Amino acid sequence: MKALLFRDLKLAFRAGGGFGLGIAFFLIVVILVPFSVGPESGLLTKIAPGVLWLGALLACLLSLDRILALDWEDGTLDLVATSPLPLEGVVSVKALAHWITTGVPLVVAAPVFGVLLNLPPQGFVWLVASLALGTPALSVIGTFGAALTVGIKRGGLLLSLLILPLYVPTLIFGAELARRGAVGQEVTTPLLMLAGITFGVIALLPFASALVLRMNLR
């Protein structure tokens, strides 16, 4: 499983692996927002946590079909499935690799982009905390979507349609946590709810992902 993780990471970091695409996309979303809503700093401060969360979510979504599609096409997935590794472990590792290559850079970059959107100083901690806690959920849920649509040619759009409704609770609690942190309100409730969702999906969803992957590989 460790070998699989390193293989996925290596593939992602090398040329053509698409590492950094997500973060560039995130940057572009953040830059485009002031163009569309206007440059007033008061307004930007108000919407900054929500925009940053939405940008991170879309950047995550963009790279989801890479999680399994390439391995599916060249047959790696069949080999991995017939190996003694449990498929539940494989999809967990895939989700972890996706989080390391997409989620972690987003978390690291978010404060920088927060400056661009005039995020108040006390908001940075909670923005990073909410993203660090929420992006693993995005990766795990996304892996489920990728496993669901892996057999479909040009399934990217369908994947978005299936995954976006599943992202709703994560987005609500994540953005709420970042917003409350930014305006200095009590953060306990959204923090606990977001943690609950993240750990819940990490614990349960790999079973569903492995199940649908098996159905697709049949």
Place this chain on the structure above:
Amino acid sequence: MGSIWEYANPVKFSQTVSRFLLPVAILAAIATIVGLIWGFFFTPDDYRQGATVKIIYLHVPSALMAINIWFMMLVTSLIWLVRRHHVSALAAKAAAPVGVVMTLIALWTGAVWGQPMWGTWWAWDPRLTSFLILFLFYLGYIALWEAIDNPDTAADLTAVLCIVGSVFAMLSRYAVNFWNQGLHQGASIMRAGAVTGADTEEKVSNVFFYPLMMCIVGFVLFFVALVLLRTRTEIHKRRTRALLARERLA
């Protein structure tokens, strides 16, 4: 009369459908028409909402059906996954488009009702938002059915999506509740106090209640008739495809 699983046999199912489809459809038509006419023409206007209250006879039944159809799909998906009865999977497939239409009717009539009452077509109220999310779930479910060629794989994957989707739909329901407090009133048709008479102003008066029940029964029967018909069509479609494939081989 044997066990319910006998109807998992497509032939038996089709025979049963042929026998019951017409009576159910006729009953559905009678209940809906009587309920709507009763509701629209023979009930008084609400003292505050005026005649606009009458849209309740479309709004409440369709909203109820929108949720319950998803629940029915969840049950049939589970039956498909556990017992591998094709009729069950096809019934879930047949029900989904009906569910979409019911969700749309509920959203649309809600908007039409909300405009004069709340002064807005749309508000990001928890109930309204949940229905929008439910609508997205239905769309994703149907799109996944359409996208996969192999019928068994499609049935499997959509069944899992339905189950996982149900969990996330419940989560979203509570998340949006937390996220925004709304304009929409709580369920007041069967409120507990209505039975004991504790808060009689809060419950829906019997004058409105009976025609509303009639409409709900009509909608349920209408849904049953549609699902029976659509499931039978799916069975026929599958049989035609099998026959064509055999023809080509011969």
